[in-house]
Amino acid sequence: MSSRVPLTYGKKVIELFKNPKNVGKIEGANAEALAGSLACGDMIAIYLKVDETSDKIIDAKFESYGCAANIAAASILTEMIKGRNLSEAWKISWKDVSDELGGLPQVKYHCGVLAVGALRRAIRAYYEKRQKPNWLPKELSQEERHALEEEKLMEILAKRSQK
């Protein structure tokens, strides 16, 4: 049975929802990726400008279609990764994103997951035509897997409802 639980956002989430940082595309981005879908009701695009010699993230931006938590999670993640190496950025988990936002409500954990999923896809995209570093796992990480599962599930549900 579906239920409605009270949903309270922290101050930080609302602040970033109202005034998100790093919104938009990057001119000359050398990595980008998308997670989620319109059918899911949430979708995050991450754009990265990476310094080719040091693998340092010079600039990071996002676009988001989704709820307040979704926008806030993507916004704070871009702030967390700017100036970091890709290997450091890879280590950021959905929990780190949630903590940085002052804690996401449980039903909004997936917003943190989706943001990290999009970032890790972007990092993989960056190494697609480059020498892959040892720290980059071959298997999908938890966040990437969850993003993929959500996308697949919604595709099935959306198709079924159109019948």
Place this chain on the structure above:
Amino acid sequence: MIYSDLSKSIKELIEFHGIPKREVYLDYENSGLIIPEALRAMEEAYKFNGRGHPSITHLPGWLSYESLFKATSIFASIINCNPEEIVYTHSGSEANNLAILGSAVISPKGRRKIFVSSIEHLSVIFPAERLEERGFKLIKIPVDKEGYIDLDFISEHVDDETLMISVGIVNHEIGTIQDIKALRDITKDKNKEVLIHTDACAALGRIKLDMKELDVDLASFSSHKVYGPKGVGALYIKEGVKLEPIIYGQLSTQKLWPGVENVPGILGFSKAVETIYSNFTEYKSKMIELRDMLINSILNNIDHTLLNGPYGDKRSPDNINISFIYCEGEALTVELSMNGIYVSSGSACTSRVLEPSHVLLAIGRRYEEAHGSLLMKVTPFHTKSDMEYVLEVLPRIVNRLRSISPVKPSNR
């Protein structure tokens, strides 16, 4: 999340949000605001004529009984039935549950089919689904793009095994006004034993309701949807129709719903209904004017918008349900709130479930269209200036959210 954490973060959220300078409350689907006439009736009841238990032999009891009977008589005369045909519950959801489960518990052998429309309120759908788990056959009646039930489907499928049909006279989300009389005639023509239930919670105060003319067997009502207090529902049970209680305890004046009656609430409810119907013609045209002002202006001035439900006279006077494609509804509700405009959405996010509104999916809306929907209900007490304020704020918010989105109308 544990309760103490929740209360701390909600306090912080409310402080940060602040009380907006201007407020327009339009979330009458989820929780209505009470009108002063009803509030005064309740205050008087709590102070004097509604304090006692109406079944006890002392003055406060007799006073409660007398005022309860008077309130019920007023309500019954407005919907044209006998006071004895009304049973109070404590919500519209309870009234719907009593109608569905109370009929099923004593269903005759071989009568195990229950029809509900695919756009009913969840307090109709969920009890029907519980019955399905217990061996009943649940049939969901398909609807067209405007939410009208398929009457041919009913005439094809209703048979000797059918126990009941439940279709709301006004849909709570998209405002479709169904032809319940046609539904009844077609059904009774196939099998006159079939019980007809209509959820009238979204209809009361918006259209005229006459139980004799509608000739249904059961009809549910909710107080707070008609600007009365929360905590009062009612079920009309046509004389001669048999139901079984679904909860047990000491009965009082209510045949099927144990526990002490919410007398002050019932007095407030009856007063609210009386107030609305004494001014019905004026209130109805006021609502239609405000509704159409919002609908027309939004559809004309904001791109990529879709009206959910029928247009014009076929739509409930209070209902506005519009999808803003490429926007997510929960984000819209949060930002509108910060501007003092309170609405709800059919997005999956607002109800914390995976799938968006079952009503919008049933009329053929795609997921992204349902996620971007806003539901607003106007009342006779709103003003044109309230609507102007909404129309000033809303486009700005829609544009901002669309500007953040990776999916732009142009690249689809």
